[in-house]
């Protein structure tokens with residue numbers, strides 16, 4: 001029997017499906033920008049990915065500061081069509097606000113709220129995300145002690161800083177008393193596993209396990225989450 005005291009959760013693709021939300025937020029923000037400044041040549045997806053690479057090369061911190069990365073991408077586009085630098089700054093900030101609001105227009109998977117509510121009665125709960133969603137924007141946020149983003153620790157999972165910072169919130173909890181729940185095989189499961197953290201893999205897309213380490217316990221429906229944790233750890 002293991003003595004779990006803290007459960008940490010990934011957000012994107014663990015609590016909700018993020019792909020369509022980001023695409024919609026991006027397209028609507030682009031439209032908003034064009035209404036503001038006129039036509040912008042956005043380029044193809046691979047242009048966009050190359051932009052990201054170039055920007056990260058110029059400034060490594062953009063790898064974990066994805067909000068600034070997005071703003072810098074907007075800046076490049078606006079530089080091509082707007083002359084006034086001060087005006088560009090204010091448009092970027094407004095565009096980003098626009099994007100981030102829409103980025104939170106997520107639909108939680110069925111059963112998440114109930115599972116988190118029940119788990120919060122027995123465990124400390126926290127969020128560890130590489131993204132820029134803020135769990136405290138949602139009603140469910142009240143069940144969490146803390147949330148750690150890549151910006152907070154200047155690093156991305158699977159690196160240790162997210163996990164290490166989670167422990168800072170408590171005096172008497174060690175890695176082997178944490179259970180981390182997430183969808184990503186490397187960022188969530190491998191990253192936690194090599195530190196001695198227990199793992200639970202959310203695999204609602206039923207993908208095959210592809211890492212060398214043993215396949216962890218998994219679930220594909222949030223309605224099964226609490227009883228699975230009870231079976232394994234209680």
Ligand SMILES: [Mg+2]
Nearest residue numbers: 010012013183
């Ligand atoms: Mg994820």
